Amino acid sequence: MKENVFIVHRSEIIRKGLSLILQEYFKMEITQLNSAKDLSSFLGISNSTMILILEAQADLNLKAIDLLKKNNDVYLVGFYAETSDEQFEKIFDYQLNHYSSPLQIQKLIQVIRQSGNKNKNAMQDNGELTSREKDVIKLISLGLANKEIADKLFISIHTVISHRKNITEKLGIKSISGLTVYAIMNNLLDIQDINPEELI
Secondary structure (H helix, E strand, C coil): CEEEEEEECCCHHHHHHHHHHHHHHCCCEEEEECCHHHHHHHCCCCCEEEEEEEECCCCCCHHHHHHHHHHCEEEEEEEECCCCCHHHHCCCCEEEECCCCHHHHHHHHHHHHHCCCCCCCCCCCCCCCCHHHHHHHHHHHCCCCHHHHHHHHCCCHHHHHHHHHHHHHHHCCCCHHHHHHHHHHCCCCCHHHCCHHHHC
C-alpha cells in the first residue's frame, strides 16, 4: 500500500523542517500544504496509507478528511504550538509539538507504520484485542501510568483511557496484576521484563 504524508501548516519553516526530518529517515512521498482546505484537491487518492500532520489550532477541513478516510487508512497527527489542547485531543490519533525531537518524530512514524493496514477504528467481531490495545496492555503490565503510555505511543491520555475501557470490556480484567498475567499467557510480555513491585 502506498504511503502519502501531508504536512499542513501555515508556517513554511515548520513544513520544510518536518519534511527534511522525515526524508532523512524514510523514503516517502511528502506533500506540503499551507492550508487544510487544499486537502480537497487530493480526494482522488485511494488504497493508500495517509499520514496527515496538521496544525492543531487551524481549520482542519474535517469534511475532506472524512472523505479521504473512506478509501484510505488515514492517521491524523496534531502538531501543537506547545502542549495539546483538550478541544482537539479527540480528533487526533497522535500528537507532536514544537519541542518534539527528530528521534520522537522518527518513532512516531514507525509506530504508525507498525499499525499496518488495519483500520484503527474497526473492532473485531469476536472480541479480540486490536494491536494497539495489546500495546497498551504491555505498557500497563510494565507499570507505566496513563501519561507515560500516552507519551510512549504518541497518543493522548484520553485515547489511553478509551483503550483501557475497551480492554476491560473485552477481557473482564480490571487489575494490573490480572492484565499482567494475561499479557504473559498470551506472549505479549516476557516475564523477565516485569518489575514485581509494580504488581503489589
